Amino acid sequence: MYSFGLLGHPLGHSLSPVIHEKLMKLIGIEGRYGLYDVPPEQLPVKMGEILSLDGANVTIPYKGDVIPYLDELDDTAKRYMSVNCIAVRDGKKTGFNTDCVGFIRSLEGAGGRLDGRVLLCGCGGVGRMIGIECLRHGAELTVKVRPGRECTVDGVAAYARENCLNEVRVVTADTGEEYDTLINGTSVGMFPNVGYSPADEDTVRRAGFVYDVIYNPSETLIMRYARKNGIPCTGGMAMLVYQAAAAEEYWTGMKFDDEDVEKIVDEMMEMI
Numbered sequence: 001m002y003s004f005g006l007l008g009h010p011l012g013h014s015l016s017p018v019i020h021e022k023l024m025k026l027i028g029i030e031g032r033y034g035l036y037d038v039p040p041e042q043l044p045v046k047m048g049e050i051l052s053l054d055g056a057n058v059t060i061p062y063k064g065d066v067i068p069y070l071d072e073l074d075d076t077a078k079r080y081m082s083v084n085c086i087a088v089r090d091g092k093k094t095g096f097n098t099d100c101v102g103f104i105r106s107l108e109g110a111g112g113r114l115d116g117r118v119l120l121c122g123c124g125g126v127g128r129m130i131g132i133e134c135l136r137h138g139a140e141l142t143v144k145v146r147p148g149r150e151c152t153v154d155g156v157a158a159y160a161r162e163n164c165l166n167e168v169r170v171v172t173a174d175t176g177e178e179y180d181t182l183i184n185g186t187s188v189g190m191f192p193n194v195g196y197s198p199a200d201e202d203t204v205r206r207a208g209f210v211y212d213v214i215y216n217p218s219e220t221l222i223m224r225y226a227r228k229n230g231i232p233c234t235g236g237m238a239m240l241v242y243q244a245a246a247a248e249e250y251w252t253g254m255k256f257d258d259e260d261v262e263k264i265v266d267e268m269m270e271m272i
Contacts, residue, residue, distance in 0.1 A: 102243025127185030
């Protein structure tokens with residue numbers, strides 16, 4: 001029987017056990033998925049237990065803290081210096097980043113694109129990963145941040161310069177321009193503060209597609225703006241499930257069909 005788990009603090013109510021149980025059932029393996037809510041002062045002691053699992057996910061605030069405990073990093077983890085998945089490869093504890101896999105697969109599955117003009121709201125945490133992925137896919141990237149938060153874009157801008165990619169533009173307010181894709185990479189609009197949006201309705205109206213990383217609620221305010229104006233959009237549940245599926249693939253060597261993963265996305269949406 002496989003033994004997997006999620007490391008983080010605080011974890012609260014996590015959907016990960018349910019998602020992974022469904023994924024394991026799909027590929028016909030037996031296993032358990034536990035939650036490891038570990039305070040920072042206990043992390044050095046608990047890492048031995050985490051690394052003894054057949055596979056582990058990592059969430060806030062430990063995506064960087066676990067790196068010194070690993071033998072090596074996959075290119076995905078090196079790119080962001082962020083690990084959300086630990087698996088054994090050739091006898092070594094290896095760190096991966098499946099957030100980027102989940103983001104790209106869920107965006108493309110919903111009909112979104114990154115090779116045009118993109119407005120990204122926020123550039124901290126998952127927003128940094130999204131910004132880099134936008135650049136890697138050829139986007140003309142504009143990042144909207146709160147005044148005084150321009151420094152959060154520095155890492156993405158440095159990545160663009162080092163890899164000879166498009167220059168990143170930073171704004172603190174709506175510029176009245178049109179964008180092929182509008183992405184919320186922040187927690188603005190997440191339950192229980194559901195009455196907020198990182199972009200106003202007029203900005204949304206000028207977008208060709210809207211992507212929100214938030215999965216609770218299943219329809220955020222920015223998504224309501226989009227649907228009201230006939231703009232295709234998607235929330236973050238697909239990203240959550242696809243990144244979990246990518247982790248299971250690293251752990252077990254099995255592969256998932258997109259159609260099967262989408263069924264789990266629909267089931268999780270109904271649960272929310």
